[in-house]
Amino acid sequence: MVDFKALETFLWVVTLGSFRGAAQKLNTTQPAISQRIAQLERELGVRLLQRDHRMASPTPSGRQLMLYAEKLIGLRTEMLAAIGDQSSMRGVLRLGVAETIVHTWLPRLIERVNRLYPNLSLEIEVDITPNLRARLLAQEIELAFLLGPMTASTVRSRVLCDYEIGFLASPSLGLGTGLLNVNDLARFPIITFPRKTQPYEIVRSLFNKPELPPIRLHASASLGTVIHMAIQGLGVAVIPTAIVEDELADRRLQLLQTDLKISPLRFSASWLASPDTIAIERVAELAAEIAHSGGFMPETSHLAPDILPAEEPVAG
DSSP, rough: OOOHHHHHHHHHHHHSSSSSHHHHTSSSSSHHHHHHHHHHHHHSSSEEEETTTTTTOOOOHHHHHHHHHHHHHHHHOOOOOOOHHHHGGGEEOOOOOOOHHHTHHHHHHHHHHHHTHHHTEEEEOOOOOHHHHHHHTTTSSSSEESSSOOOOEEEEEEEEEEEEEEEEEOGGGGOSOOOOHHHTTTTTTTTSSSSSSSSHHHHHHHHOOTOOOOOOOOSSSHHHHHHHHHHHHSEEEEEEGGGGHHHTTTTEEEOBBBOOOOOEEEEEEEEOSSSOOHHHHHHHHHHHHHHHHOOOTTGGGTTTTTOOOOOOOOOO
């Protein structure tokens, strides 16, 4: 009789493309994986997998089984989520986070996870979106909060929040009155996100024009460093205004009025499609709820509970 363990094993072999990868994921041995697949093939009377250069891919019968196996595993996951004890969810979730979120609602998410799922541990890595995307696809992390959503058939995403970008400076620079244009701002160094990110390229394109003086663009992977440099009067910071609410409130920084427009940065939760993503999806749902309660939800927030289709990738 076909059991869930055999179906889950089959799905992981297909998802990861190898018996070895499935063995590592399921914390067992490669011979054990081979035995489960062989038993499943005997019970069904068909060949489910074919090997090519150490890669495992489904046969036509295997592809047909995938449709039913995904439904069965999904229903089991849905049943456990609806009926099971939330506190019993345990293990380690490797989470990659863009730094903008670290400076806003990430602490609230950690507190909520600790309270609802006391047996679930988070391993948090902070990085820029291009690196988070690569690490997710390499399965070095299991959930990523990044600029996106990602574009890949194996990835699931949902919108988390939008962040408005502002031009911010220390009052010592004397830029707080009147509407400023690109020429006014170009007289000062511009401090922003690191290279190889979408926000950096957008800012660079605003000031990299023949009629303007050579751009002095300071890039940093640490938004804390960007904020500190701006407070010290070392330039104009171009960053999300949500991460400097305290600095604006106590007037260490001021939001400049300009005629330059930058589209909000949209962040999403992304994870790899796999047989069992209950913990990942629960944390992604919590993240969306917290982002909404913090007032960062985009205009399309009514679509947030849905899994999003793939879109063009962005980085930040």
